[in-house]
Amino acid sequence: MLQIRNLTKTYAKGGVKAVDNISFHVEQGEIYGFLGPNGAGKTTTIKMITGLLKQDGGTVRINGFDTLVDPLEAKSKIGYVPDNPQVYEKLKGVEYLNFMADVYRVTKTDRQERMARYLQLFDLEAAAGDLIDSYSHGMKQKIVLTGALLHDPDLFVLDEPMVGLDPKSAFNLKEVMRDMCGLGKTVFFSTHVLEVAERICDRIAIIDKGRIISEGTMEELRAKAGREESLEQIFLEVTGA
Incomplete structure (x- = not known):
């Protein structure tokens, strides 16, 4: 589903390698946690996966589509939620959702059914007709x-x-x-809430200073550590914190 090969990104200022030749893959039906300290390269990697940032080297393939060769096909497969909600605040919630549905060519029937489902799930039904600039941070995240x-x-x-x-x-x-x-779909997410990652992820990668320093299931990570430990303990040990 998601294949990363030799992905690299260097920022010109200072020549710092934010992401340094990393490779991994994520299968269909898998929740993959991507963890690391602040500044480790997590968000840079995510922006290259979603096509918001162009890599200096390496490839990103989503369902076989190269993000540089077939960017529209690759992006059509992705749903992306950034670390800071980026949303048109002068739109009403329902207007923003219809805009997103138009971008992805969601049919009228499907959009109505999915809007109703997720607005109810995230307790946004009453606020859907309000301007987004009146929303709290959490409400913006949910929209x-x-x-x-x-x-x-x-x-x-x-x-x-x-x-x-x-x-x-x-x-x-x-x-x-x-x-x-x-349903055979794939989730790739970054979080600092290690208890959540330990509980729900099928596999986990830990990145530090632009390189992946450990990867595997919780059982595999514990085996590498040589003893039964929590993800928090493993994370602190491998990142030298």
């Missing part, structure tokens, strides 16, 4: 989540998706992620 789900993406990419969410919405989002994987 962006809803917009990213409207076209039923094959690959759901989330960067710190739990930030600002109330406990009920965070729980419901985790259920959505698991349900999507049950």
Whole structure:
């Protein structure tokens, strides 16, 4: 589903390699956690996966489509939620959702059914007719989540998706992620909430200083550590924190 090969990104200022020749793959039906300290290269990697940033080297393939060769085909498979909700604040919630549905050519029947489902799930029904600039941070996060789900993406990419969410919405989002994987779709997400990653991820990669320093299931990560440890303990050890 998602194949990353020798992905590299260097920022001109200082010649710093934000992402340094990383490779990994994520299968269909898998929740893949992408963890690392601040500045490790997580968001840069996600922006290259989603096509918001062009890599200096390497390839990103989504369902076989190269993001540089077939960018529209690749992007059509993705639902993306950034770490900071990017949304048109002078639109009403429902106007923003219809705009997102238009972008992804979602049929009228499908958009109505999915809007109703996710607005109810995230407790946004009463606010859907309000301007987005009146929303709290958490409400903006939830309207962006809803917009990213409207076209039923094959690959759901989330960067710190739990930030600002109330406990009920965070729980419901985790259920959505698991349900999507049950349907053969794929979830790739970055988080600092290690307990969540340990509980729901099928596999986990830890990145530090632009390089992947550990990857595997929780059982494999514990085997590498040589003892039964929590993900938090493993993370602190491998990142030298």
